[in-house]
Amino acid sequence: MLVLSLYRQLVIEQQNQVDKHLAAEMQRYQQLALTVNRRSFAAQIRAADPKTALIAWRNSVDMVGALTFLPENMPQLPETRDFPIFTGGPDKLHILTGGLVITRYGPVLIATRTDQLAALIEKFINAAFWAVAFTLGLTLALGYIFSKAILRRLVEYNRLSEQIEAGHYETRLPVSESQDEFDMLARQFNLVLDTLEQNLRAVRGVTDNIAHDLRTPLSHLRIGIELLSQKPTAELADATAELLEELDHCLGTFDAMLSLTRIEEGQQMLDLQPVSLQQICQDLFEMAEVIAESRDQVLKISLEDDIQVNGDKYLLFQALFNLVDNAIKYSPDGATISIIQQGKHIQISDNGPGIIDEDKERVFDRLVRLDPSRHYKGTGLGLSMVKAILSRHKATISLHDNNPGLLVSIHFK
């Protein structure tokens, strides 16, 4: 495009100059014809410098001037026409541009050589061709170099992904400083790998947990079943019931582990519906009251500004109930436990033993139980589940000192 417009401009400029030049010559010869006689006119024409313009005049019989003939059908200046002439020189064919001017002594041909223009155009085209060729060459060369670099990175990516496929899930693609598209791709790929590795670790964690935490009750069961055949008939029913209880506990832990992983990894779809926080706290209170009562504990409730959140009613209730149940379970007889709901904020507090600062984060980890004697029955998954459920609901949970006791603070967005 640029080359084309340059070319056009060049040609137009050249043509303008030719036109101007011819116009000046035309005036000169018209003036001359008016002022001098026929012979001097012929002499002037003969003496005209062919470099300025080629002049030809038919003097009654023969041609006077630079040309030996007058071409047919020449227009009157300022209109012009191109015509060819033959000369004896090395460039035999020339292209002239010219026109006739009518004077007192008849028509005079004024022409100028325009084959410089043709040469110029040719040069221009030549130059343009080389420029394009050079650019093309350079582009190809640079492209080759770049593609070599890109290819090298792709080969590297390929090698690394083969490594990942082989089980080295900690492998990451290199990210350079240049922040180009490949780095963006590598970074995204690394993020995917991070998530996958995390999930994998969670699954591995579950397997380890199952192995660790279910082995003990399962071995109890094995022993129990083995001993059943030696029991007197009267004790059989009780012994079987005991084993069934142990088995149910085992299954409960197993289920809790699976659900926890599914909730944590977001695989479990939530049954979303508008849930009133006030209603859920009220239900919580009703269900837990009797448990607290059985231990002479006081359960208090305070509700203020109801808020509806979009959530899974059952899961949310399960999480909150777990917290209240913990407060009741771990506080001594006669303690006071309160449920306070205020807008999007829910607090569950007790005046039991509380949790020391070092353990406040740790309690949310799987299978962490602060009660080393395992005096209280539990799976060690309760708080992990609470946290997983709440974070699926975009709610935050934090533990604080109630001086004395524990204060659990939950905030919905």
Next chain:
Amino acid sequence: MTMRILLVEDDATTLKYVADGFTAQKYQVDSATDGQEGLTLAKHNQYDLLILDRMLPKLDGLTLLSALRTSGNKTPVLILSALSHVDERVKGLRAGGDDYMTKPFAFAELLVRAEKLAQRNVVEPAATDIEVGSLKMELLTRKVTLDDSELMLQPKEFQLLKYLMEHPNQVISRTLLFEAVWDYHFDPRTNVIDVHIAKLRRKFEELGHGELIETVRGAGYRLCKRH
């Protein structure tokens, strides 16, 4: 008239356990071991209840259920599944199931649930009084008497006792009692039911009949009729 149950289950052990249990209770049990056979049987016979495994060869339990419901069949369906997650339960109920139980389960609980579903089809005049031995419950006035002495019950205790009285001499699991009293489906892993039952039993003891509510270890509670 005996109730007819169709049991679709591919696991032979479970099939036998459940079928034997229902036969012992004088139910008529038909069984199918894959989804295709189950659907054909369900479409061509009149059953009072369908017990459907979630994962079946040839035709998945939920697909069978959807096909059945699409054809206008309204037989109550109880889904049995080894998938215990809440979303599985939701899926099962959305596909047109009426109740859902996870494996492993106690036959006693399955029986209670099955009877409840099967009876839903039978239009009975709503009972206003329930009587178990010398225990009487007036549903309208919510008055409960034992040997003509009135028992003062909390609403939750009333609901628990009502459920037990509707199924006298049957072992009722904690899960069933929990569902009867609260509208939350989850394993509470808590002694909330035991605490309520303990309170209820204390009120019975005051009238000298604490033995009416029996604890069945590893299973649940039973209300005895013998009195």
